[in-house]
């Protein structure tokens with residue numbers, strides 16, 4: 001008998017020779033046919049490329065969609081450790097496109113404005129208006145795209161921090177309700193969770209959901225930044241029995257929602273549909289959209305001005321938005337980016353004199369308080385964050401949400417991979433991160449010399465246009481003339497409601 005190590009080496013050689021022969025004779029992969037065995041390394045390296053680049057190759061500001069500096073800020077704030085930076089900014093602050101707030105020589109003292117306060121009530125005339133407690137909330141992400149462990153961690157953390165969680169278009173699951181906090185129920189074109197067997201809307205089920213005390217608003221999803229013109233895509237591997245039951249679809253088969261609602265195909269029909277939903281549920285009804293031609297947004301604002309019809313809030317998603325799965329061309333080349341999109345929506349409702357009647361929620365690569373402050377200065381009332389909250393529960397930006405192979409258990413239905421994500425542990429990180437963004441928003445607000453983020457306006461920010469040229473954002477995006485007479489929107493609204 002040869003020693004064990006000799007047998008091991010011989011066994012190894014045998015496996016290598018077998019692999020080499022199989023590479024040489026197969027006809028599907030040219031690289032492996034020409035470079036047997038070594039060619040296989042290419043697939044391995046390609047697979048772990050994002051992680052390799054993250055750890056070894058790229059610098060702190062290079063990666064996309066979120067660079068290391070942004071991710072680290074979330075990891076640190078979520079863990080509650082020191083998130084300050086040393087030595088100064090790494091950004092090229094003169095780069096065209098950079099924005100900077102104009103600091104006041106007399107910033108607001110912390111004790112003068114200790115917290116970010118609550119945003120305006122959504123749908124004040126609805127039978128059950130929604131008074132959100134936070135200006136920073138969790139943007140829609142479905143159970144299906146996300147794991148049970150992730151949804152539970154987010155729901156628990158959101159409740160702890162006083163944020164709402166939006167279900168995304170995958171239906172309302174017990175996991176969304178598990179925190180006991182506020183939930184917005186989103187419906188997409190596939191109507192998951194409120195769907196009749198033939199794909200219609202189950203109005204009775206919608207009535208039930210709208211009366212659930214935790215459900216604070218219904219959101220009709222028209223578009224999503226990462227894929228306007230395309231419905232949700234859930235690969236077969238992610239359609240477990242539980243997810244299938246919640247969505248009302250067959251298990252184990254991939255599910256593609258239609259790219260348009262069958263219930264409306266023009267603005268008038270959309271408004272009629274929203275009105276019917278409003279008649280069915282007591283809570284406010286909003287729409288989520290991606291801005292394209294501003295004429296559509298104008299038509300929504302016209303409907304509001306002409307008799308209070310249409311959505312109680314508009315959730316605007318920038319083209320830079322995230323997704324569980326989307327076609328590359330839509331992700332890269334469809335829809336207006338967030339900052340211009342906010343202005344389009346804010347201006348349309350201001351032009352028609354009804355800006356104070358609705359709430360604008362903005363989402364799209366918002367991570368820090370400065371990002372949130374800029375969105376609010378441009379015209380949003382509050383912000384939604386999706387991927388930032390995923391970082392808070394351990395996402396490492398492996399970019400595999402669409403494969404069911406998410407290594408951190410966040411965007412997979414694989415039970416083993418979910419083991420690492422313990423909701424009762426991660427809830428605190430979600431809550432810490434939400435609190436940190438709100439406090440960071442206040443840090444910016446105080447530095448500008450204001451008392452509340454709601455006072456941030458376009459004239460508080462400048463943007464670099466070219467080397468040596470800066471522009472006040474209020475000159476870049478001038479407020480529509482009517483808005484000049486409507487300086488204190490909340491006051492005007494209070495007067496209207498009183499009248």
Ligand SMILES: Cc1cc2nc3c(=O)[nH]c(=O)nc-3n(C[C@H](O)[C@H](O)[C@H](O)COP(=O)(O)O)c2cc1C
Pocket residue numbers: 139140141142145146167168169170186221223224225232288317320321322323324363364365366384385386387388401411
């Ligand atoms: C995993 C994942 C799933 C998502 N699912 C939905 C969804 O069901 N409905 C929706 O309107 N948006 C969905 N989104 C988009 C987010 O709600 C959000 O609008 C977008 O990602 C921009 O926010 P962010 O830049 O903070 O991620 C999803 C995003 C991610 C990352």
